[in-house]
Amino acid sequence: MERIIATYLIETPFDPQAAAAVLAGEQSSGTFVAVPGETAELKERFAARVESVENLETVTTPAIPGATSPNGQYHRALVKVSWSIENFGYNLPVLVSTLQGNLYEIKQFTGLKLLDIQFPESYGTHFKGPEFGIEGCRKLTAVLDRPLIGTIIKPSIGLSPEQTASMVQTLANAGIDFVKDDELLSASANSSFEARLAAVMHVINEHADKTGKKIMYAFNLSGELDEMQSRYDAILKAGGTAAMISLNSVGLAATQKIISKGGLAIHGHRNGWGMLNRHPLLGIDFKAYQKIWRLIGVDQLHVNGIDNKFWESDDSVVQSIEACLAPLFDQALPMPVVSSGQWGGQAMETYRRTKTTDLLYMAGGGIMAHPMGPAAGVRAIQQAWQAAVDGWTIEQAANFFPEFGAAVTKFGNKK
């Protein structure tokens, strides 16, 4: 019978093998005393199994509150635990409750992070994965040989539909590939979803008629389910190609339902992610996290960016990009969305470390606040990526390309 395997980084004052056994018990047949009906046959079929325990370092300060070590030592280990597919089948919310549920409450752990999930083969048949993914998003935007260049409408909130549309017009003229609502805006008092959709799609459709290039705009669908469904339909009807969902805020079951409608590329925003990941020994690693969202078909996934304005390290960003680009069954790959304080100057390091242009490269202020205007802002980022692929340094590119040079002058000394 197929099994689902989860890899955890744990920390415990006890023997890691014993702590792992507590986890496996709690997450399958456990209660605090043996109960009738807990037969050997039942355990054999449904009990979680500790597959391996690899001891790591021992530390003297616990990472998070839990049981106190009698000798002041806390042992870290990599632990693999598996469950039979017979326990929950293809029910992802129950899978999440099994792999990421009450186990975070177990006091035997002073650290617990879900690092990875290995799904069995039949998951690849049952779940179709992204409808569009990298290739589909490239086709929709007609960008084949470089990252998609995108931006977020800023200010995040407060613009009227007309102001938003006028900004999209500016960005369209500037040669942008992708635009999106900020996650803080779905419908505000002065920007109803419907009015913004109409105003923005008018600009995008007209621009497409004129130039043959249809800009992808990810309207923020996040909200109540019925509203999300009708807005999804409205986007399709208006000729839109994408929608954004704040994955953590909307949640798994509603996101899965919305995606199953089909027809729009889904831009998966991971806001709230810091809550799940920022502590090194609590929560879930992006490698595990992204797999669940890929199964249900998210086409684009936020990964932060090199030299970002947030707390995350470049190493972590690179690992997240690699996670998105690692095959999952024969499903389409989701497009990593690189964002946060990006302006083009990070293209060289991003390419050096990932060797890919299969990215949606998002710049907000980096485009709109470019000293020579937004068109120059877009061109500067295209130039940066061309230079990055050709192995140029920032200095070489700044000297050669006037727009990128101006960007370096304005944004390059922010550190």
Place this chain on the structure above:
Amino acid sequence: MERIIATYLIETPFDPQAAAAVLAGEQSSGTFVAVPGETAELKERFAARVESVENLETVTTPAIPGATSPNGQYHRALVKVSWSIENFGYNLPVLVSTLQGNLYEIKQFTGLKLLDIQFPESYGTHFKGPEFGIEGCRKLTAVLDRPLIGTIIKPSIGLSPEQTASMVQTLANAGIDFVKDDELLSASANSSFEARLAAVMHVINEHADKTGKKIMYAFNLSGELDEMQSRYDAILKAGGTAAMISLNSVGLAATQKIISKGGLAIHGHRNGWGMLNRHPLLGIDFKAYQKIWRLIGVDQLHVNGIDNKFWESDDSVVQSIEACLAPLFDQALPMPVVSSGQWGGQAMETYRRTKTTDLLYMAGGGIMAHPMGPAAGVRAIQQAWQAAVDGWTIEQAANFFPEFGAAVTKFGNKK
């Protein structure tokens, strides 16, 4: 204009006032450089506002990774930030993205926890809250003057529908008020949802016909949305009164949709909660968390239990019970679900500290593994609560009540 106010516990190497301003900027109009369109009028209407900053202690070790302090000092503070209702109206996923979104990524913080949310009056009109709550659950179970006594079918997973039903029969005979699926089981290879529903409801309906008492069984609905909807209908049709949803695994939008169907009391399981709360300076406090789920109508909410088997302190459990019992507008109060390692011995301390019997008191092994059998297990817990309300000690109750006495002998020395 009405405003939503969030209270955060923060830690920062910078001036807390300045760090709070970064949060407010990031979560309303912010990007890393000023952009066109960010007018004073727009900011006045849509910008988040730092309402107050109350400085707390300064520490020398940062709680979570972030910016490094030049002088080795990290300042803690209570910060209130507010947003106009014009930003997102009654869209809870966007509210969550605003109050719990990218702000967790801000490097200026080395700790950030959302402690509380204050909703404006109109939220009390727009959201109806629990359909049943404490009073409704009491009526459904005909238990008016003591906590509802409940149990979780154990082993969590592996029993056949017939075995589950037979256990429910045993529990019914024992006088139980409430039974639920474990969160690890919705449908397993040997226990389809439909077969388990039919088998369990047969027992419950027959028992109700005979005794007039309908046991509340919370079937685990958690899963894909369409399936949840049809299973919800099936429970209603079979005469069931409740369903369980794993709130974090299913997510906000789908849970809201399911609850809006109406007719079943919703048992809100918070598994995965440790991920959101276990670190003292990261995530969200239960006081804030429970308010969101109450707005959308969760009738019963897990709060862990006194002297539980998990890591959580008694103080934290008491605060969670108090949070559930604090009024939110004029909505029905959700029933706190006390569970984890409970067997009756915790009744005295639970009552002493909360002075309430408006609880669903769950015992798994505490009932099924009682040395005199499950009926004695249920009676022992009823006895414990009677004694608790009367101000007796554990010893007094153990001497007076044989069933509770036997429970004390078996479970009382586990620490």
